[in-house]
Amino acid sequence: MEAALADTTNLRVWDLPVRAMHWLLVIGIGVCWWTGINNELEYHLWSGYAVLWIVLMRLYWGLVGSPTARFVNFVRGPKAILDYVSTLHRRDTPHSHGHNALGAISIVVMLGLVLAVVILGLFAVDVDGLYSGPLSSYVTFKRGRHLAHLHYHWFNILLWVIALHLAAVIFYFIYKRRNLIGPMIHGRRPLDAGNVGDAAETEMEDASLWRFVIGAVVATAIVYAVSIAFYF
Template sequence: MTSSEVGRMEAAFADTTDIRVWDLPVRAMHWLLAIGIGVCWWTGINNELEYHLWSGYAILWIVLMRLYWGLVGSSTARFVNFVRGPKAILDYVGTLHRRDTPHSHGHNALGAISIIVMLGLVLAVIILGLFAVDVDGLYSGPLSSYVTFKQGRHLAHLHYHWFNVLLWVIALHLAAVFFYFIYKRQNLVGPMISGKRRGDTGDAEMKIAPLWRFAIGAVIDTAIVWAVSISFYF
């Protein structure tokens, strides 16, 4: 390696720094949601319906909290900062074959679709489960009293069907993560753990929302999930 090449490498390294990309609430909700879905899957296939119900409440809390944080949270968490229109999405798709594209600060235009679809699917599956009726009626959803037995059984089948669709979407999401890591040489997992990634010194910094804002949302979210768990019978 020549001295000029070494100099260019040193200059490039000097122009990079650790940039904050994800705040603690986003990272915590991301991994807790992954764990919760795994628990729901395991308890469902093993007929552990009591734990399946409780894990469903946990996921409902996480999804509602993520939607709330997408409105008032840190800059990279807000939907308004990463949800894009069709043109921006198509323009980004046109760059997927290139390996030299820079990191997106937060979710890219295509990844935003994945986030919205997954949150929507998870919420839909949970809502269907809340109204679902078990075969023997022992572990039916807390809102099953608002529907007939026949309707509840139909919603239970839909709950199962759309959960399988969700698993395929998750598999596609994981495939995209591997694609970025192997082909585009971009590590998407590391920043979701540490909250930081290497980037140019001129890149925008994340604007962090105060934790008291998260705490207020958590209290409201907890009240909503509690009300659902008791079937709104106060």
């Protein structure tokens, strides 16, 4: 009886690919930051490739992955966002099965910023030219240096957005008493007390593993092509 209750009051909300990509992106951005500030540009370049692969996979998984991973299921319009914002002061708001309307903005903005920062880095020109981006040969030295400065500037903006994201996680944990980190580790969240009977209706279904494999192969091919500047 207790086991059955545990099964119905804890819903799977994040699949393994989403959780793995989330934490790998955290690690990847951290490595990019550390290698950048310590002028370890060779490793900075490789970590940039890794981040590019992860972002491409997350974008792909947002189209064909499990229901809670798909953008179409959590990206909402202005009205839904404003309606959700109007409930932020309440502690008793029901769980969102996946990203809520406001959190969706954070996800989309961060993915967009990370992709923009990586693309700028691909065209950036290093001062001594030793570790310029693989696509820097497509731009002039002056333009490449400008893109390098933009790469640095937009990465700092990304750090502020990440800080805001962490602040939101802390706000939910302290004020709204919602642990957002746990589900991103083990994949499950508690079902609201009044909705135990709806568990079967909201239980997440995993997308086919083959979809992930196909996406991984395509993303790897794209990153490889970028790394050799499309010179086949």
